[in-house]
Amino acid sequence: MTISRRFLLLGGSAAAGLAAIAAAMRPMSPPAAAAEGSFEFTLTDAEWQARLSPEAYDVLRHEGTERPFTSPLNDEKRAGTFACAGCDLPLFASQTKYDSGTGWPSFYDHLPGAIGTSEDTSLFMVRTEVHCARCGGHQGHVFEDGPAPTGLRYCINGVSLKFVPEPAA
Template identity: 70%
Template sequence: MQLTRRAMLLGGSAVAALSAFSIWRSPGDVVAAEGNFPFKLTDAEWKAKLDPAAYDVLRHEGTERPFTSPLNDEHRSGTFHCAGCDQALFKSETKFDSGTGWPSFYDFIPGAIGTTEDNSFGMVRTEVHCSNCGGHQGHVFNDGPAPTGLRYCINGVALSFVAA
């Protein structure tokens, strides 16, 4: 069988089209974790409450650019809260520098977060969301330090910091 230019172009176009439908999300297709969360706002209320970057991350599972969050350099004692509902999520003593460009933690405050399977972008990951409002925080990976071996890779715009 001989490969022709037409066969290559048609095959490449088919692969690209299938990839686009199965991997990429359009803005607004994904909404924060579904469920009956204690803290609820309408979409219009979320939009009014949050700055655009936080709204995109918390309510539409966006991702901030790495190395842009001032919380990467936050080393004071305190607590990291959900920027959407102010629930305490992570204690400062569990924060570490993962080198990934996002605030990272090896553990969370019990009951503060939930997880769901995320199959976007052609991979399987575990998405982390606030248990109070369902706001997307980031993802958890199995490459963190002791004692848990976990790395909660969190978008800085999804957090606020409260000093002790």
């Protein structure tokens, strides 16, 4: 099958148009404004920008998404804890991490009291957004297609996490 120049240009234009629509529909307010309640750890927008890398700021404070298969934490297999990159709250134990094949670090459970959720209706669908219970930083989403024992898949942006290895014995 030969791909014509017209087909290639039309396909590229359609993809660019869909990406522009998705970007325009993405919420641009910090999760603290979207999630219900107040958070124990708060900073001004300028303080968040100074504290975080541009990528982490976009994900944690503006509900962005990193590109799949780009996070070094995807391949992290050591024993330890995955904490919020915004406020250092421990969120996930390494024992609950697994390779979901999606391109983002995935976990089947979180540490008690570490995660909050809210409804995300962006991109023409309803999903459950996951945020840090201490600072409200957007982590990713949770889906009901994970492994036992919970059946859940916490699909988390690597830039919203920092890994803290267990001390050597």
